[in-house]
Amino acid sequence: MIKVNAIGQTCPIPVIMTKNALKEITEGSIEVTIDNKISKENIEKFSKEMGFSFSTREENGVFFILINKTPSETFPYNNTSNIENNTVIIIASDKMGDGETSLGETLMKGFIYTLTEMEVLPQAILFYNRGVFLTASNETTIKDLKLLEERGVEILSCGACLNFYHLENTISVGSITNMYNIIDKQMKATKVIRP
Structure with a gap:
């Protein structure tokens, strides 16, 4: 049995740790230990979506989730290309959402990191307005974006925006x-995602 200690971790890290542990085995069990109720629910939901049986017990505020995997159970993306041909992600800000700035920045970093853990990737990620800070001055997101680029995702930043912010x-x-290319990519996309 593989044991995954996700205590102290916040989403999406526990789900990603769980996914990676399940990928390491063709058959068997993993036990995830977590001290966060939301993360517990997300791991249970992930397990259910993947078709894995699981059970959860709680001891003194710590959750132990036992997930079982049989040889016939595989991840749903195993038989597809890792690049979704016509999906484009557009990022127009260095934060996600309209609320508290520090939370928005944390969510955006989490979004880009989580993309690196996805089985199926977008064809391109387009950055404009303050989104270009993520390709030019944010070391955390630059590292994750380089990983995506290595896996075949096209990373494009608006030149006018870079000039405006002196980046x-x-x-x-x-x-x-x-802007012509930014519009062209979106017009040709079958799916456009904007976090």
């Missing part, structure tokens, strides 16, 4: 593009 010489991942 044109600091772009660290992907390439510089223009």
Whole structure:
């Protein structure tokens, strides 16, 4: 049995740790230990969506989730290409949502990190307005975006936006593009995602 200690971790890390542990085995069990009720519910939901049987017990505020995997159970993306041909993600800000700035920045970092753990990836990620800070000055997101680029995702940043924020010489991942290309990519996409 593989034991996954996710105590002290916040979502999406416990789900990603669970997913990675399940990928390591073709058959058997893993036990996830977590001290966060929301993470517990997310791991249970993930297990259910994947078709894995599981049971949960609680001891003094700590949850132990036992997940069982049989050889016939596989991840749903195993038989598909890792690039979703016409999916484009557009990121127009260095934060996610309209609430508290620090929370929004944390959510955006979490969103980009979680993309690196997905089985199926978008064709391209387009950055404009304050989104270009994520490709030019944010070391955490630059590292994750480089991983996505290595896996075949096109990373494009708006040149006019980089110039406006005086970041044109600091772009660290992907390439510089223009509004025509940004619109063209979205018009040709079958799915556009905006976090």
